[in-house]
Amino acid sequence: MGxxxxxxxxxxxxxxxxxxxMLIDEPLARQWLSSVSYYRLSGxxxxxxxxxxxxxxxxxxxxxxxxxxxxxxxxxxxxxFDRKLRTYIHDGMERIEVAMRTRIGELLVAKGALAYRxxxxxxxxxxxKSWLLTAHRRVERxxxxxxxxxHYAAHYDDYPFWVLADVLDFSDISRLYDxxxxxxxxxxxxxxxxxxxxxxxxxxxxxxxxxxxxLAGWLEQLTxxxxxxxxxxxVWNRHLxxxxxxxxxxxxxxxxxxxxxxxxxxxxxxxxxxxxxxxxPGTSWHHKLRQLINTEFLQLxxxxxxxxxxxxxxxxxxxxxxxxx
Numbered sequence: 001m002g003x004x005x006x007x008x009x010x011x012x013x014x015x016x017x018x019x020x021x022m023l024i025d026e027p028l029a030r031q032w033l034s035s036v037s038y039y040r041l042s043g044x045x046x047x048x049x050x051x052x053x054x055x056x057x058x059x060x061x062x063x064x065x066x067x068x069x070x071x072x073x074x075x076x077x078x079x080x081f082d083r084k085l086r087t088y089i090h091d092g093m094e095r096i097e098v099a100m101r102t103r104i105g106e107l108l109v110a111k112g113a114l115a116y117r118x119x120x121x122x123x124x125x126x127x128x129k130s131w132l133l134t135a136h137r138r139v140e141r142x143x144x145x146x147x148x149x150x151h152y153a154a155h156y157d158d159y160p161f162w163v164l165a166d167v168l169d170f171s172d173i174s175r176l177y178d179x180x181x182x183x184x185x186x187x188x189x190x191x192x193x194x195x196x197x198x199x200x201x202x203x204x205x206x207x208x209x210x211x212x213x214x215l216a217g218w219l220e221q222l223t224x225x226x227x228x229x230x231x232x233x234x235v236w237n238r239h240l241x242x243x244x245x246x247x248x249x250x251x252x253x254x255x256x257x258x259x260x261x262x263x264x265x266x267x268x269x270x271x272x273x274x275x276x277x278x279x280x281p282g283t284s285w286h287h288k289l290r291q292l293i294n295t296e297f298l299q300l301x302x303x304x305x306x307x308x309x310x311x312x313x314x315x316x317x318x319x320x321x322x323x324x325x
Contacts, residue, residue: 013038021066022048022075029072036079043234044082045075048302067302074300081296082236086229088292092272092285093170093226099279100173100219101165103188107180113160116176126179134172135164142167170226174219178212185213192278197250205246214247218271225268236297237307239263253319256311264309273319290320 008016010033018024022045032041048070049062108115115121116135119128139159142149148163165173177185194215198206221243228235245257245267253274257267269289276283297303306312314320 008038010034017072020049020064021068021070023069023071025072028076032072032076032079041075041079044078045070047078047237047307048075069301077296077300078236078303081292081300082234084292084296085289086232086235088285088289089225089235089269089272090229092276093222093229095279096222096272096275097170097173097226099275100170100177100188101168103191104173104176104180105161105165107184107188108161113162114158116161116164117158121181121184122179123181128179131172131175131179134175135168138167138169138172139164171223174216174223177219178216182211182213185216189213189215192275193251194248194274195251196247198247200250201246208244209247214244217243218248218268221262221268222272225265235265238265240265240268243267253317256314256317256319258309262309266305266309266311266314270319277319286320290315 010030013033014024014026014029017029045066046062048066050065050067051060051062055061108121111118111121117132122128139149139153143153144150146167149159149167152159152163168176177188180188192215194213196209196214198209201209221241224241225235228238240263242261242263245260245262248254248271249257249259251274254270257270258264262268273286273289276285293305297305305314311317
């Protein structure tokens, strides 16, 4: 194991970048390095470093030197694009999160205000006890700042799901959906338009489809994406938890999903766009996202949406072409 790197001053950081071939606008670079940090920006200029020939295609490792002509302003512009992209993703995720809480809540409270405590309503392999312990921790975390929780704690012995749901994290909602029986999962996913054609699946894919609804895997991926945005992490070229594409790619508007599985941003954005069409009819989310990519990302030298998993013809696909303006 190597020793921990020693800290460097702002002046040293500028010299390192210059020595590696980056063209520096010094006042601009000083401002960004002092307000964003060298380490955080390094995730954005990594893609501007030279990729040697030949290289390991499975685990490519770039050189320290930058591609000739790389400027600090390009890196700053990529960072700004990513920041705005996180904002759009967070906006869409908020609507999806609230909608999933509501839909799962409708299903459960139809069987009783405290039905979420009934383990028989969930699959045998779901760790219901662990989920309830997590829910209890969310309640304790919210007790001092959530009036509804404080009210129920003072006057009742427990919390109905519609009160509990507001203090759950999206990861808790995702896990709860994954724990539902397949028929309950399917009733929720089809309400969002996820109507799969099983006849187009192989025998193995059918078994998986009938055992677990594909939306469960996508919610797991969206949870990772949502949390990355919440913690201001880089998203534009991040690799996410893989989600299976086999079933959802039988749906016409999702046919541009990659083969087999998706771990890049495009798949998550496409599934979000598909869900938002049902959750918020007439939404302009698709249009704003497409506009951001066209006006900011595509203006950056050397950048291509395919780096995020977008197919080359993505703007001609119905889900993006027919986006509201």
